[in-house]
Amino acid sequence: MHGITWRPTPFREFVLKVHSRCNLACDYCYMYELADKSWRTATAVMSDEVLDAACRRIAAHATAYSIPALRIVLHGGEPMLLGAARLSRVAERLRSAAPASTTVDVLIQTNGVLLTDAALAALAGAGIRIGVSFDGDRAATDRHRRYASGRSSFAAVDAALRRLRERPAAFAGILSVVDLANDPVGTYEALLAYEPPMVDFLLPHANWGSPPPGSSAGRAPYGDWLVAAFDRWYGAPVRETRVRFFEEVLNLVLGGQSHTEVVGLSPVATLVVNVDGSYEQVDTLRSAYPGAVDTGLNVFGHDLDEALRHPAIKARQTGVAALSGTCRSCTLHRVCGGGYYPHRYRPGEGFRNPSVYCADLRRLITHAAGRLRADVERLKQPA
Amino acid sequence: MDATADDSQFDLIDLNAISLADLRAIDGSAFGQSLRRILDDIDRPQDAVAGWNAAIG
Numbered sequence: 001m002h003g004i005t006w007r008p009t010p011f012r013e014f015v016l017k018v019h020s021r022c023n024l025a026c027d028y029c030y031m032y033e034l035a036d037k038s039w040r041t042a043t044a045v046m047s048d049e050v051l052d053a054a055c056r057r058i059a060a061h062a063t064a065y066s067i068p069a070l071r072i073v074l075h076g077g078e079p080m081l082l083g084a085a086r087l088s089r090v091a092e093r094l095r096s097a098a099p100a101s102t103t104v105d106v107l108i109q110t111n112g113v114l115l116t117d118a119a120l121a122a123l124a125g126a127g128i129r130i131g132v133s134f135d136g137d138r139a140a141t142d143r144h145r146r147y148a149s150g151r152s153s154f155a156a157v158d159a160a161l162r163r164l165r166e167r168p169a170a171f172a173g174i175l176s177v178v179d180l181a182n183d184p185v186g187t188y189e190a191l192l193a194y195e196p197p198m199v200d201f202l203l204p205h206a207n208w209g210s211p212p213p214g215s216s217a218g219r220a221p222y223g224d225w226l227v228a229a230f231d232r233w234y235g236a237p238v239r240e241t242r243v244r245f246f247e248e249v250l251n252l253v254l255g256g257q258s259h260t261e262v263v264g265l266s267p268v269a270t271l272v273v274n275v276d277g278s279y280e281q282v283d284t285l286r287s288a289y290p291g292a293v294d295t296g297l298n299v300f301g302h303d304l305d306e307a308l309r310h311p312a313i314k315a316r317q318t319g320v321a322a323l324s325g326t327c328r329s330c331t332l333h334r335v336c337g338g339g340y341y342p343h344r345y346r347p348g349e350g351f352r353n354p355s356v357y358c359a360d361l362r363r364l365i366t367h368a369a370g371r372l373r374a375d376v377e378r379l380k381q382p383a
Numbered sequence: 384m385d386a387t388a389d390d391s392q393f394d395l396i397d398l399n400a401i402s403l404a405d406l407r408a409i410d411g412s413a414f415g416q417s418l419r420r421i422l423d424d425i426d427r428p429q430d431a432v433a434g435w436n437a438a439i440g
Contacts, residue, residue, distance in 0.1 A: 013434055073438040109438040131439040172440025200439050238411045244439065250417040255395045256424045257431035269432035284437055331393045340436065366393070373396055375414045380400050 008308045009267040009317050010065035014058055015073045015283070018046045018090060020275045022078040024111050025148040028177060028204055043276045045082065050277040051090060053299040055097035061304040062102045069103045074128070077275075080114035088126035095127075107131055107172055111145070113153055115160035124170040131172040132161060135179065136187035143179055161194040173198035173242075180214045180221050184228040192240055200244040201229060205287035208346035208356050215356075223363025230368055246368065252335040253369045263361070264337040267317035271307055273299060279307045281316075288345040315351075316341060324352040335369075336361045 020042040022029070062070060072094055074087055082090070091106040098104050108123070112132040123130060134157050135141050141154040164171045174196045176187060191199045203222055206212040214221050226245070233243050248258045258264025261282065272280040272293070277300055280293040295310045307313060315322050323338045338344060339355020346353045355361060398406065398421070406422060409415035424431075 009432055012432055015435055015438070071434065073435060075438065105440075107438060107440045129440050172438075175437070175439050198439055200436075202436065234413045236412065239413045239416050246413070247417065247420070250413075251420055251424070253396055254398065254417065254421040256421045259431055259434055260436055261433040262436050264433065266431045266433040270435045282435055282437075334395065335393075369393070369396065372414065372417065376396055376398065376401070379405060379409070 006314055006318055008314070009269050010067060010308070011061060011269050011271045011304060012067060012069070013071040013073070013270040014054075015075050015270060015272040016046065016051075016054060016090070017076060017272065017275045017283075018051075018074050018079050018087070019077040019081045020044055021081060022076060022111070023081060023113060023147070024078070024145060024153055026111075026145045028144050042274070046275045046277075050273075050275070050299060051093060053277060054273045055093055057299050057304050058094070059097045059099060063099045064305075067102055069105065070098065071105045071107065074106065074108045078111055078114075079108045080110050080119065084119035084122035087128060088122055091126045091128050105129070109133060109175070111153065112157040112160040115163060117163060120160075120163055120167060120170065124167055128170070129172040130164060130170050131175060132157065132164065133175045133177075134161065134191070135176050136182055136190040140179065140182040140187055140190070143181065144177070161196075165195050168195070168197065171195075171197060173200065173244075175200050175202055177202045177204055178222060178225055179204070180225060184225045185232045188229045188232050188243075196241055198242040198244055201226060203340070203343070203357055203360070205284060205342060206356050207288055207343055208349075208353060210287075211356055218359075220359040220363040222357055223360035223367075226360070226364045227367045230364065231371075234368070234371060249335060249365055249368050250372055253365070253372055258337065261316075262340045263335060263365075265319040265334070266337075267319065268313075268341075269317075271304065271313070279304075279310075281312050282341075284340075285342050287342050288351075289347070292342075292345075322352075324354060326354050332362060332365060335365050 021044050074090060094106060095104045107129045109131045112134060135145060138154045142152045145153050147153060174191050176191055176199060178201050204212055230246050233246060244260060245262060248260050248263050252258055252264050258266045261268050270282055272283050274280050277298045279295045279297040283293050285292040295307060297307050320328060323333055327333045327338045339357055339361055341351060343355040343357055344351045344353045406418050409418050
C-alpha cells in the first residue's frame with residue numbers, strides 16, 4: 001500500500017455480534033463450518049458493558065464525522081437467541097446514545113426459526129427491520145439449512161416469512177446462497193412468493209485454496225446460474241422485487257457507484273464489533289483462514305479512528321489501488337471491483353488476486369450489460 | 384461464457400444521447416428502475432460506500 005494517497009471513509013455501518021451461537025447447523029456457514037473455529041471459545045452473549053462501550057464509540061464517531069445516517073446490523077450466530085425483548089432494548093440504547101442529528105437504522109439478519117408472532121410484533125414495535133437467510137423451496141433449504149440434529153428448518157422459516165409478508169414495513173428482505181443443484185428461476189420464484197422488498201443471491205464462500213463446489217477451469221457455472229435468475233428478474237414487465245446483486249451490476253455498468261462490497265470499487269465503511277467487544281473486519285473473511293478478521297483492537301481500549309487506520313481496513317477503502325495487476329489491466333474491474341474480497345484469497349499470497357469467481361462475474365456482467373445496452377439502444381431509436 | 388466477451392473492449396453504457404424526459408418516462412421494469420437510480424445518483428453527492436454483504440435491507 002506504500003505511496004497510495006488514502007483519505008479515510010468514516011464507518012457508517014456497524015455489525016454487532018450480539019450472540020455467538022446458532023440454533024441451526026448450516027453446512028456452508030462461514031462462522032462455524034469454514035476455516036476459523038474461534039467461535040468454540042467465544043463468549044456466548046454480548047454483555048451490557050460491551051454494548052455500552054460500543055454505543056459510546058459509535059456515538060463519538062458519528063459526532064466527530066457528522067454522520068447523518070448509520071446502519072446497525074444485529075447479527076450472530078443467531079441474533080434471535082438474545083430474544084426479541086432484549087434486541088429491542090439494544091436498539092433503544094443504540095438510538096439513544098447516537099447524536100440527535102444521526103438517524104439509526106437497526107436491522108437483524110436471522111435464520112427466521114424464532115420469528116413468532118410475538119417476536120415480530122416486538123421487533124417491529126422497536127423499529128427493527130428483519131432480513132431472513134433462506135435458500136428457496138423446501139428442497140433447497142433442506143440441502144444446507146438444517147438443525148444440528150438433521151431436522152429440516154423449512155416449516156419454521158416458511159411460517160416466519162408468511163408472517164413477515166403481513167408486516168412489509170419490518171421486512172428487509174431475503175438472503176439466499178446459490179447452490180448449483182437448485183433451479184435458478186425456481187429459487188427466485190420461491191423467494192418472490194413471500195413478497196420481499198429485496199432479495200440477494202450470495203455466492204458460496206470460497207477462495208483459491210478452497211474452490212467453489214462444482215467449479216472447474218474454463219467454465220462459469222455460477223455465472224450461468226446467476227444469468228438465468230437475472231433474465232427471469234430483468235424480463236418481468238414490472239420489477240417484482242429488488243435483487244441487490246443485479247441492481248448494483250446494472251448501476252455500475254451505467255457509470256454509477258456500488259452500495260455493496262460484492263462488486264464495484266466503493267470504500268467499505270463497515271466495522272464488526274464482536275461479542276467480546278473486539279473490532280473485526282467483515283467477518284465473512286473467516287472463510288479464508290483463522291484470524292483473518294482480527295484487528296487487535298477493541299471497544300474498551302481503542303477509538304474508531306484507530307480502527308480506521310488499521311492496514312486491513314485501509315486496504316478496503318483504496319479502490320483500484322488494492323487490486324491485483326491482473327484485475328487492474330482488465331477494464332471489467334470498474335464493474336466487478338475485483339470481486340468480493342474474501343473470494344480473492346490465495347493461501348501463501350493473500351488477497352491481491354482476481355476473485356475465484358472471476359469467470360462467473362464476467363459471465364454475469366457481460367450478459368447484464370448486453371441486455372441493458374440493447375434496451376438503451378432501443379430507447380435511442382426515433383419513436 | 385459469452386462468445387463475444389472481450390474484457391479489453393468492455394465499455395460502460397453512455398446515456399448521453401437520450402433526453403432526461405425520455406429517461407424519466409420509462410416504465411417500472413428493472414430496466415426503467417435502473418435508469419431512475421442512475422438519475423438519482425447524478426442528483427446526489429457521489430459518496431457511496433459499500434455495505435456489508437451478509438445482511439440485507
